[in-house]
Amino acid sequence: AIGFINGEWIPVDQAVLPIDERGHNFGDGVYEVIRVYQGAPFKMREHLVRLEKSAEAILLTMNYTIEELEALIAEGLAKTGLQEASVYLQVTRGIAKRVHLFPDVPASTTMTIREAADISDAVREKGVNVTLVDDERWKNCFIKSLNLLPNVVAKQKAKDAGYYEAVFVRDGVVLEGSSCNIFLVKDGVLITPPANRYILHGITRATLLDIAKEIGVSVEEKEFGTDLLLAADEAFMTSTSMEVMPVVEVDGKKIGNGKPGEISMKLLKNYRAKFQ
Ligand code: PDD
Secondary structure: OEEEEOOEEEOOOOOOOOOOEHHHHHOOEEEEEEEEEOOEEOOHHHHHHHHHHHHHHOOOOOOOOHHHHHHHHHHHHHHHOOOOEEEEEEEEOOEOOOOOOOOOOOOEEEEEEEEOOOOOHHHHHHOEEEEEEEOOOOOOOOOOEOOOHHHHHHHHHHHHOOOOEEEEEEOOEEEEEOOOEEEEEEOOEEEEOOOOOOOOOOHHHHHHHHHHHHOOOOEEEOOOEHHHHHOOOEEEEEEOOOEEEEEEEEOOEEOOOOOOOHHHHHHHHHHHHOOO
C-alpha cells in the first residue's frame, strides 16, 4: 500500500494532515474509489470525470487535472507493484483555519492505493439480505461527498441487525444502498432508479446498463416503491467494490426463489468479462 498527499508519495500510516484540514473539519470535499484489475484501473476516466463533477457541484476547484490524476494513479500503482488494487482519491477545500467561508488556499488531494479486499465468491453465490431504511440524507446524493454520516450509521445499524446492507427509501421510493446502487428484475425487465439528484450515478450502474443493452436484456430506469422490490423476481446491488451482489432477501422476505437470479449472474459474468 502507498499514500499520496499533494505531490508526495508516503507510507499510508504516516501522520501528515494538519489539524486544520477542511476534509475532517467540515467534510468539505469529494472522493472516488477506483478498482484496479490486473494492473489496469477500471473505468478510471469515468471516475475522474465524476470527481470533477462532484467538485464543481460544491464549488471546489481541483488542484490536478484529470490527465495529471491518471498519471499519478499510474505512478502510484507502479510504485506498489499491485495488480489487484483499490484506489481511494480525495480532494478537499484545503488546509486553512476553521472558518466556514471558503479559504483562499489550493485544494488538497490525497490518495491511498491498497490491495483490493475482494468479496468471497461464496457470499456472492449465496446472495445477501438487506433492510429498508428511511433516507435521512440531503438532496444532493449525486455528489460523491465526504459527508457519509447517514451512510455509515445506516450500514452499521443494518449489520448489527444481521443485514448485509441498508437500502435507502425516501417517501416510499427505493433509491440506493448505503454504498451501492440497486437493481431489480421483474418479468425479464431490468429496472433501476433513475440517475437523479437522490442517488449517486454509479459507474458500475452505468456499465451494467450498457451490458444489459449489449446482451439484449430490456432496461427501464424508473422510480419504484418497496412493493415492486418485494415482488421482484431478482434483485442485486452494484458498486466498484461489490461489482454485482445478488440480493435474496429484503427485511426477511425472500426475493424470487431466494437464490441469486439468473439474469443477475449473467450480468455479473459479463461485467467481469470487461476486465478479464
Ligand atoms: N460506493 N451509491 C453510493 C451511495 C455509493 O457510495 C457508491 C459507491 C455507489 C456505487 O458507485 P460506483 O459504482 O461508481 O462505485 C452508489 C463506494 C465507492 C464503494 O463501495 O466502492
